[in-house]
Amino acid sequence: MAKCIILAHGDGDGVCSAALLLSYLLGKCDSSVYFTHPVGILGDLKEFAPRGSSVFIADIAIDEIHAEQLIHLLEEYGRDGSVTYIDHHPLPEGFKPPNGVEFIHDTCCSASELTYRYLREKGLSSDYARIALYGAISDYLDETQWVRDELWRWDKRMVFLEAGILSQGLEGSRRDHVFKRAVVEHLARNNLPSQMQELVSRSIKQAEMDEKLRLWVRYNLRINGQVAYVLNPPGSVGRAANYARIYSGVRVGVAGEERGELYIMSLRSRRECDLNQTLRKISRSLNIHGGGHPFAAGARVPKSLLSVFINELNKELICH
Numbered sequence: 001m002a003k004c005i006i007l008a009h010g011d012g013d014g015v016c017s018a019a020l021l022l023s024y025l026l027g028k029c030d031s032s033v034y035f036t037h038p039v040g041i042l043g044d045l046k047e048f049a050p051r052g053s054s055v056f057i058a059d060i061a062i063d064e065i066h067a068e069q070l071i072h073l074l075e076e077y078g079r080d081g082s083v084t085y086i087d088h089h090p091l092p093e094g095f096k097p098p099n100g101v102e103f104i105h106d107t108c109c110s111a112s113e114l115t116y117r118y119l120r121e122k123g124l125s126s127d128y129a130r131i132a133l134y135g136a137i138s139d140y141l142d143e144t145q146w147v148r149d150e151l152w153r154w155d156k157r158m159v160f161l162e163a164g165i166l167s168q169g170l171e172g173s174r175r176d177h178v179f180k181r182a183v184v185e186h187l188a189r190n191n192l193p194s195q196m197q198e199l200v201s202r203s204i205k206q207a208e209m210d211e212k213l214r215l216w217v218r219y220n221l222r223i224n225g226q227v228a229y230v231l232n233p234p235g236s237v238g239r240a241a242n243y244a245r246i247y248s249g250v251r252v253g254v255a256g257e258e259r260g261e262l263y264i265m266s267l268r269s270r271r272e273c274d275l276n277q278t279l280r281k282i283s284r285s286l287n288i289h290g291g292g293h294p295f296a297a298g299a300r301v302p303k304s305l306l307s308v309f310i311n312e313l314n315k316e317l318i319c320h
């Protein structure tokens with residue numbers, strides 16, 4: 001059987017997109033699932049996808065610094081086999097879709113919603129719509145027309161319970177790819193997240209940790225202008241960034257986690273500010289990786305540039 005490679009983000013939206021792809025490809029090819037991110041995609045493609053295979057990439061933003069190299073590589077893979085790229089992150093300025101690649105892109109909605117709608121047209125059963133709902137909720141993109149309609153078709157109380165178990169259970173499993181792959185396989189069979197015991201217990205543990213984190217952030221946050229930040233929070237950086245924003249009352253919350261010489265950062269803003277645009281600009285001037293969604297984004301900043309980065313954020317912050 002032909003070889004299919006699925007490369008997806010490891011968060012709830014990415015996991016659901018991968019599950020939708022895996023169930024669609026069942027019986028059509030021999031599929032393997034890998035988790036990656038905007039900075040890792042180049043290396044992971046080369047490492048895991050043999051030339052000539054059918055490659056599916058979902059929920060991976062195109063990084064400002066790597067865009068050209070990535071496009072080039074995707075075109076190569078497209079020539080030897082096939083490439084389907086499904087994403088909803090804003091694109092770098094002046095970006096042109098690669099030639100010979102099926103490029104499905106819209107910032108309207110979650111990658112899961114885009115993936116489901118794409119596969120539905122190709123014959124995926126409408127029973128899989130709820131998997132896409134979990135992904136959309138997990139990415140806070142549950143206000144699209146499609147999601148609204150589907151939430152009424154299913155029972156929204158049950159959908160939110162399942163989406164909560166899934167996204168909370170994955171939150172504390174960041175680099176546990178073996179577990180995440182098991183979750184993808186579980187979902188690909190259209191099983192409920194609540195039927196996977198390990199996922200349920202991880203989600204409850206995560207809720208306890210988040211509650212501790214909330215209080216920790218409240219007492220440890222530092223404020224510089226419109227930016228509130230914490231370093232090495234005892235828990236999820238995304239969540240810590242959000243609590244920093246909420247408790248400070250300023251426009252942007254940032255949380256950074258030390259990894260070697262870098263801070264891996266998560267940023268959250270109020271709806272009027274555009275973190276993606278702001279970070280892409282700073283990314284070019286400081287030569288760092290940064291970007292994501294308007295209200296939720298990430299960056300990798302050398303430790304020595306921390307204060308420069310916070311100052312730049314204040315200076316370049318784009319709000320309406």
Ligand SMILES: [Mn+2]
Nearest residue numbers: 013059111139
């Ligand atoms: Mn996403």
